[in-house]
Amino acid sequence: MVEARIDGKSASIEAAAERSAEILSRARLPVIAGLGTDIAGARGAILLAERLRGAYDHMQSDKIFTNLDVNRQAGLMCTTPNEARHRADVLVFIGKDLTRIWPQLVERLAPGEIPMFDLPHEPRKIVWIAPGRSAAELKGIAVETLDSSDLHATLGALRARVADKPITAAKGAKRKIDEVAEILKKARFGVAIWGEELLDRLAIEMLHGLILDLNKSTRFSGLPLGADANSTGVTQASGWMTGVPMRTSFGRGYPEHDTWRFDANRMIESGEADAALWISAYGQKAPDWKKQVPLVALVPPQTRFFQEPQVLVEVGCPGIDHDGAEFSRELGTIVARKASHPSDAPSVAAIINRIAQQIGGDA
Amino acid sequence: MLILLKGGRLIDPLNARDEIADLWIEDGRIVAPPQGRQPDQTHDVAGKIVMAGAIDIHSHIAGGNVNTARLLLPELHRTARPGELSLATAKWSTFETGNIYAAMGFTTVVEPAVAPHQALQAHLELSDIPIIDKATLTVLGNDDFLLSLLRDGEGPAAIADYVAATLAASNGLGLKCINAGGATAFKYNARTFGLDDVVPFYDVASRKILEALQRAIQDLKVPHPLHVHCNNLGVPGNVSTAIATIEAARGLPLHLAHLQFYGYGDEGDHGFSSAAAALAAAVNAAPNVSVDVGQVMFQQTVTISSDVLRQFNGVSSAKPRKSVIYDGDANGGGIVPYLYRESDFVNAVQWACGLELFLLINDPWRVFFTTDHPNGAPFTAYPDVFALLMSREARAEAAARVPQDALAHSTLPSIAREYNLNEIAIMTRAAPAKLFGFKDRGHLGEGGIADVAVYSPDKDIAKMFRAAHLVFKDGDLVVRDGRVAHYRWGKALKVNPGYDKAIDRRLAGYYERHFGVSHNMFAVPEHILPHSDPFQEVACAQ
Ligand SMILES: [Zn+2]
Numbered sequence: 001m002v003e004a005r006i007d008g009k010s011a012s013i014e015a016a017a018e019r020s021a022e023i024l025s026r027a028r029l030p031v032i033a034g035l036g037t038d039i040a041g042a043r044g045a046i047l048l049a050e051r052l053r054g055a056y057d058h059m060q061s062d063k064i065f066t067n068l069d070v071n072r073q074a075g076l077m078c079t080t081p082n083e084a085r086h087r088a089d090v091l092v093f094i095g096k097d098l099t100r101i102w103p104q105l106v107e108r109l110a111p112g113e114i115p116m117f118d119l120p121h122e123p124r125k126i127v128w129i130a131p132g133r134s135a136a137e138l139k140g141i142a143v144e145t146l147d148s149s150d151l152h153a154t155l156g157a158l159r160a161r162v163a164d165k166p167i168t169a170a171k172g173a174k175r176k177i178d179e180v181a182e183i184l185k186k187a188r189f190g191v192a193i194w195g196e197e198l199l200d201r202l203a204i205e206m207l208h209g210l211i212l213d214l215n216k217s218t219r220f221s222g223l224p225l226g227a228d229a230n231s232t233g234v235t236q237a238s239g240w241m242t243g244v245p246m247r248t249s250f251g252r253g254y255p256e257h258d259t260w261r262f263d264a265n266r267m268i269e270s271g272e273a274d275a276a277l278w279i280s281a282y283g284q285k286a287p288d289w290k291k292q293v294p295l296v297a298l299v300p301p302q303t304r305f306f307q308e309p310q311v312l313v314e315v316g317c318p319g320i321d322h323d324g325a326e327f328s329r330e331l332g333t334i335v336a337r338k339a340s341h342p343s344d345a346p347s348v349a350a351i352i353n354r355i356a357q358q359i360g361g362d363a
Numbered sequence: 364m365l366i367l368l369k370g371g372r373l374i375d376p377l378n379a380r381d382e383i384a385d386l387w388i389e390d391g392r393i394v395a396p397p398q399g400r401q402p403d404q405t406h407d408v409a410g411k412i413v414m415a416g417a418i419d420i421h422s423h424i425a426g427g428n429v430n431t432a433r434l435l436l437p438e439l440h441r442t443a444r445p446g447e448l449s450l451a452t453a454k455w456s457t458f459e460t461g462n463i464y465a466a467m468g469f470t471t472v473v474e475p476a477v478a479p480h481q482a483l484q485a486h487l488e489l490s491d492i493p494i495i496d497k498a499t500l501t502v503l504g505n506d507d508f509l510l511s512l513l514r515d516g517e518g519p520a521a522i523a524d525y526v527a528a529t530l531a532a533s534n535g536l537g538l539k540c541i542n543a544g545g546a547t548a549f550k551y552n553a554r555t556f557g558l559d560d561v562v563p564f565y566d567v568a569s570r571k572i573l574e575a576l577q578r579a580i581q582d583l584k585v586p587h588p589l590h591v592h593c594n595n596l597g598v599p600g601n602v603s604t605a606i607a608t609i610e611a612a613r614g615l616p617l618h619l620a621h622l623q624f625y626g627y628g629d630e631g632d633h634g635f636s637s638a639a640a641a642l643a644a645a646v647n648a649a650p651n652v653s654v655d656v657g658q659v660m661f662q663q664t665v666t667i668s669s670d671v672l673r674q675f676n677g678v679s680s681a682k683p684r685k686s687v688i689y690d691g692d693a694n695g696g697g698i699v700p701y702l703y704r705e706s707d708f709v710n711a712v713q714w715a716c717g718l719e720l721f722l723l724i725n726d727p728w729r730v731f732f733t734t735d736h737p738n739g740a741p742f743t744a745y746p747d748v749f750a751l752l753m754s755r756e757a758r759a760e761a762a763a764r765v766p767q768d769a770l771a772h773s774t775l776p777s778i779a780r781e782y783n784l785n786e787i788a789i790m791t792r793a794a795p796a797k798l799f800g801f802k803d804r805g806h807l808g809e810g811g812i813a814d815v816a817v818y819s820p821d822k823d824i825a826k827m828f829r830a831a832h833l834v835f836k837d838g839d840l841v842v843r844d845g846r847v848a849h850y851r852w853g854k855a856l857k858v859n860p861g862y863d864k865a866i867d868r869r870l871a872g873y874y875e876r877h878f879g880v881s882h883n884m885f886a887v888p889e890h891i892l893p894h895s896d897p898f899q900e901v902a903c904a905q
Contacts, residue, residue, distance in 0.1 A: 039487060043893060050449060071435060075678075075685035080692050082878055087550060108879070117507070119551065119564055189550055215675070219552050221690050239430045240488045243440050243455045253445030255453050257437060325483060325891045328884070332692075333427070334484040335884050336891045 002346060003301065003314040013313065013346070013354060020277070020296040020311045021358030027275035027294070029251055030054035033264035033287060036229035036280040037298075038324030039334065041348030042237040045279060048356050055249035055273065057264035058234050059285060060227035063196035065259050067224050068235070068245060070204045077211050079191055079221035080332040085109050087117040090125045090187035094151070094207070095198035096132025101225045102195075108330050109193070112141040118188065125183050129154060130198070146180050151199065155206040158184070162213055184210075190220040196227060226329060229282045230318075233327035233334055265289050277355075281315050281348050296355075298348050316345030364403045365389045366838065371408035371817060374784055375415065376793040377806035381785055386413055388813040391838035395809050408817050411832055414788050415805050416470025416814030418795035421590075421620055421655050422736040423667050424460050425474045425488035425497075427481040428696040431687050432665050432737075435698055438683070439663060448493075448850055461493035463743060466845045468816025468831035471496045471795075471804060471856070475539055475590060475620065476669045478502050480692050482533035483887045489855055490892045494841055496814075496853035496899075498799070500590050501535030502669055504572050505546040506693035508873060510565040513575060520863070523579040527862035528870060530585070534857045534887050534898060536799060537587035538580050539620070542594050542670040543572035546694045549672040556672060557594050558607050569594055570611055577617060583860040584904040586800025588616035588653070593625055596673045600629035602638035606645045614651050618798070621657025621735035622646070623717035628772065636772035637712050639719035646724050653798060654724070655731035658717035658748050660740035661705040667737065669694040677701075703740070711769035713739075715762070719773060721752055722780045727789040728797065746825035752782040753824050800901055801856075813838035854899040861903075 004016035011019075024030045032045045035058040049056040058064065070076070084091065091111050099105050111126050118124070128135045130148040148154035154177075157167045161181035167174065184190060192207060199207070207222065214220035226232045235245045242248055244257035260266070267273035268289040275294040278287050284303040287295075297309040300317065318324025319337035324347070328335045366388040373384045387394045387402070423429050433440070433455055440454035450458035464472055472492075477485040477499040489497040503509055503526065512521055526538060544567065545556035551563040561568050577589040593608045595601040605625035609617075619625075628638035646654055663682075668674050671688060674697020678686045687698040703710045717739065724730040736742040750757050755778075762776060770776055782790075796805025803812045817833040830845025839851055867882075874882040889897055 040891075040893065043491070047449060068434065071685070071687065072437065073685065075435070075681075075687055077688045077690075079690040079695075082692050083550075083690055086877065117550075117564060188552065219550060219690075221688075235434070236427075236430055236484065237487070239433045240425070240457045241450060241491060242453045243433050243442065243459075244437050245434060254442045255450075255456075256442070323888070323891060325487065331480070331878065331880065331884060333480050333885075334487065336483060336886065336888050 002344060005312045007310060008308050013351070016311050016313050017351065017354035018358050020355045023275050023294045023296055023310055024052055024054070024277060024355070025359055027054070029273050030275040030277065031264045031267050031273040032056040032277045032279065034059045034279040034285065035234050035246065036282045036285065037234070037348040038230060038281070038318035038326045039233055039237050040324065041279065041281065041352065042234040043241065044349045044352035044356070046238060046241050048352055050250045051356065051359055053250045053253060055251065055262045055264070055267060056246055057262060058229070058231050058246045059280065060229055060231035061247055061259070061263065063227040064231050064235055064245070066196040066199070066201055067204060069259070070201050070208060074205055074208050076208065077215065077221050079223060081108055081223065081330055082332070084191040084193070084223050086115055087189045088115055088124060088191040089118045089122065090127065090183060090190035092184070092190060092192040093126070093128040093131065094192060094194040095130055096134045097195050097198050098193060098225065099134055099137050101197070102329060104330065106137055111138060127180055127183055144180060144183065146176060151203045152206065155203060155210060159206060159210040159213060162210060184214055184220070185218070187214070187218055187220060190214065191223050192220070193223045193225065195225045229280070230326040233325070236327065236334065268293055278309070279348055281317055298351055313351050314345060315348050315351060316343055318347070321345040322347045365397065365400060367402035367405045368408045368413055368815070368817065369405055371411045371413035373413045373807055374788045375807040376785060376789045377796065378808045380807070386807060386815065388815070388835065388838045391813055393807055393809055393811045393813050406833060408833070410820070412784060412818045412820060413807070414468070414816050414818070415792045415807055415811070416816050416834065416836065417468050417791040418805055419464070419469055419472040419733070419742070420731050420795045420798060421475045421733045422472050422742055423474060423476060423738070424472060424492065424736070425457065426477050426485035428476070428667050428669065428689070428698060430484070430488065431689070432667050432698045435685065435687055436665055436700055439665065439700070448847060451847065457488050457491040458493060461495055462847050465494040465834055465836070465842050465847055466830055467745060467828060468818065468834050469495060470814035470834070470836050471498070473498045473500065473536065475500045476502050476541065477533060477535065478669065478691060478694055479529050479533045480885050482885065483891070486534060486855060486887050486892060486897070490894055490897060493850040494836055494847065494853060496856060498536035498856040499534065500537045500539040501530055501533045502539050502541055502694050503529060504540035504543040504576060507877070509572070510544070510547065510562060510567055513567045513571060514565040519575070519578050519582060521866065522575050523582045524862040524866035526576065526579040527583050527860040528866050530858060530860065532886050534855060536856050536858055536901060537585055537590055538576060539590040539592065540573060540576050541592040541694055542596070542672060543569045545569065545594055545670065545672045549675065550690060553672070554676070558604060558611065573611060577612070577615060581615060583862070585858050585860055586901065586904065587798060588618050590618045590620055592620050592670060596624045596670055597677070599627050599635045601625050601627050602642050605642055609645050609649050609652050612649065612651055616651050619652060619654045621733060621738065622654040622720055623657045623659065623713060623739065626716040626720060627712070630772050633708055635709055635712055637716040637719060639716045640723060640774045643720055643723035646729070653729045653731065655733040656717050656720050657733055657735035657739045658721070659703050659710065659713040660734065660744040660747060661703045661710065661714065662740060662744065663702045664737045664741055665698060665700040667696070667698055669696045671695040671697045674699050705764050706766065708766050708769050711765035712773070714765065715770055715773040715775045718751060718758065719775050719778065722778045723774070727786040728794045730790065731795065731798070732790045746828040749787060749828045750824040753787070755779055755781050852894040855897055856899050856901050858903055859900050
């Protein structure tokens with residue numbers, strides 16, 4: 001049975017949609033936040049935001065914009081997990097958090113295997129920069145590790161040595177940097193892999209510069225791991241629908257994008273946004289903000305809130321309860337996932353459609 | 364509902380008509396004048412020009428690379444005004460794209476570069492383009508599966524089966540080949556790649572890939588011939604590549620995309636010149652070949668191409684200075700923003716070269732109207748291009764503003780030809796329908812779908828084409844005086860050639876081994892797309 005609650009009491013979906021529409025359309029500036037949903041849900045949410053003249057944001061925006069801001073500033077060279085797996089003769093892992101971000105990393109990139117598209121067909125070289133204890137994940141595979149307490153300094157030094165420029169460092173550290181720089185330069189098709197939590201904008205920009213430099217003489221590319229809750233898929237849908245990513249507002253009737261102004265947490269805490277629709281279909285995640293605002297939540301069962309939502313509808317998970325399109329990290333593209341355990345739990349898109357119908361027309 | 368467009372000038376080259384006549388529409392179709400019945404709706408279009416809805420054969424409007432460009436360049440498309448319809452003014456959005464095309468009287472647009480692994484995203488994006496019908500060309504020619512078949516000497520049947528299975532999975536209307544083998548060679552650090560260069564690892568020449576795919580399309584009886592993006596795009600002296608590719612067609616059907624970018628000699632002080640006259644002569648002499656132009660116009664744009672090698676070589680000329688170079692599973696792609704400047708010698712040569720090709724290729728049935736949106740110019744520049752084609756005076760005015768030495772090796776100043784409306788209708792309606800095997804559009808004959816554009820003649824040709832007086836999509840009046848009245852949702856047109864399903868089992872095994880997933884992971888299931896019944900099949904020949 002589908003669960004919906006109004007002010008903590010059981011309600012029908014119809015009543016919940018009606019009450020949600022009231023809350024959201026009464027607000028001066030509502031924000032649709034979380035946005036952990038499939039493409040259909042994101043699509044509905046963005047059209048609803050336009051109708052409400054509200055804003056929309058994603059729970060993983062900080063990580064998405066860490067990369068995207070560098071891309072928008074300086075550009076990007078990137079490849080797919082599959083090319084990394086089958087072609088890269090050098091894999092450079094950066095940071096201790098990679099396998100936490102992507103538990104299937106080692107399985108998918110198979111660093112211990114000989115890359116099948118590599119011409120000489122030799123065992124590949126693995127470098128791990130700032131590995132913490134995670135290099136141990138590569139059981140039985142030879143890894144060149146490069147410890148770093150300051151990624152900016154390490155990446156800067158590497159870039160300098162790749163360009164044959166001098167650096168000042170202790171002898172042992174310098175020799176180590178030189179060894180790694182040599183591996184990078186000798187790569188035929190190297191791939192650097194990084195996450196958006198440990199690396200900040202400056203580190204990513206330095207890495208981009210390093211990759212560009214390496215491509216003057218050989219081939220090298222990057223594989224940023226992105227973030228979860230279909231954040232990359234939602235970024236894509238936002239891009240084609242409005243021209244810009246999330247953190248976008250329709251306050252003036254047309255999409256305006258600003259990563260600071262339309263950060264949902266900031267909008268709520270500052271009082272600029274006076275109601276919220278929170279969406280988290282992939283996990284029992286509640287909003288981070290502490291301020292009390294009228295709240296409609298589309299979440300899985302047993303999600304615990306700091307503040308009880310005025311309206312709560314339990315939704316299914318894309319790819320489990322219902323079919324859905326989402327960005328696949330392992331394939332680096334948007335895919336359709338079939339429901340693994342089809343259920344009656346409604347999709348985010350279906351509930352948003354009900355809310356939109358209450359406001360007039362469908363999303 | 365019975366609709367009458369009364370007394371307009373009907374220009375319908377497929378039915379050899381150019382006359383003042385009435386046009387009747389009922390239930391979304393063009394019908395014969397009904398005997399003894401009164402129309403429910405009459406539009407007096409006396410003095411107006413009535414054509415079928417236009418068909419754009421090559422415009423990059425959707426898919427991963429296009430969307431990367433959107434996300435890379437927010438500063439180039441800030442939205443600044445609200446619209447009446449959903450997201451209609453959101454700059455460079457899928458919604459705005461449909462609005463602008465419809466306002467110009469375009470009712471079908473083909474997105475020409477969809478990687479099989481990104482087909483779902485492309486179709487999701489196309490689904491969010493209102494009003495118009497769409498289609499995609501699927502890209503092969505740098506994919507490991509095909510190159511392995513060629514290396515292993517497999518016959519044409521296996522290749523045709525693979526092409527058909529890929530078209531079916533990606534819901535493509537036809538097949539495109541982009542710098543055949545070049546993107547793969549780039550992964551092995553090649554920095555140039557010509558027609559007779561060999562792809563490392565596979566030991567297969569570019570020419571062989573091209574011939575194999577051309578043959579597969581012919582064997583499958585897909586109406587649209589192989590759509591080719593040649594090697595050496597943009598390189599001085601590359602006219603020889605284009606002419607060699609025309610010869611490589613061996614008299615069989617082949618479409619060469621954005622030919623302007625291959626119309627370059629290496630003469631003069633800059634080592635760069637227009638070789639359009641020689642290239643046009645080669646096209647004129649090869650009736651099996653069709654081309655589209657890829658006209659350059661002077662403005663800011665962004666180049667979006669699956670020719671990742673060429674895009675990498677263009678990174679240093681990016682403006683603003685940032686690019687994305689993506690080594691994808693097969694072709695990948697590159698996004699390089701670019702500013703075409705009227706005062707720039709090279710850009711002026713490119714501009715002239717495109718116009719020369721339009722004007723020197725004699726047969727309007729074989730030269731197609733494109734800017735390779737957005738590579739030569741955004742499609743919003745189409746009205747200005749029509750004006751240049753239809754007015755020698757407009758060309759002379761524009762030519763006076765460019766560096767005159769850029770025209771020294773060009774024939775443009777001496778060309779008197781002006782396109783007439785009938786030729787415009789051929790190039791943008793009748794010929795595209797023929798090129799893709801559309802029976803139901805591109806003409807105003809009975810039984811055709813009622814995609815109709817009505818224009819108000821104007822001395823200002825660009826103005827006339829920018830805002831159609833009326834546009835009907837499937838008999839539904841969607842545009843009045845350039846303003847979109849409401850949305851409707853078009854179809855994606857696709858082919859479905861038959862093939863031996865044994866290849867599906869082979870592909871299943873291949874995807875399990877190489878990608879660790881089922882081949883189905885790259886499919887485009889209809890029910891995942893937002894509107895019901897999203898596809899329409901275009902028949903392959905029998
Ligand atoms: Zn193109």
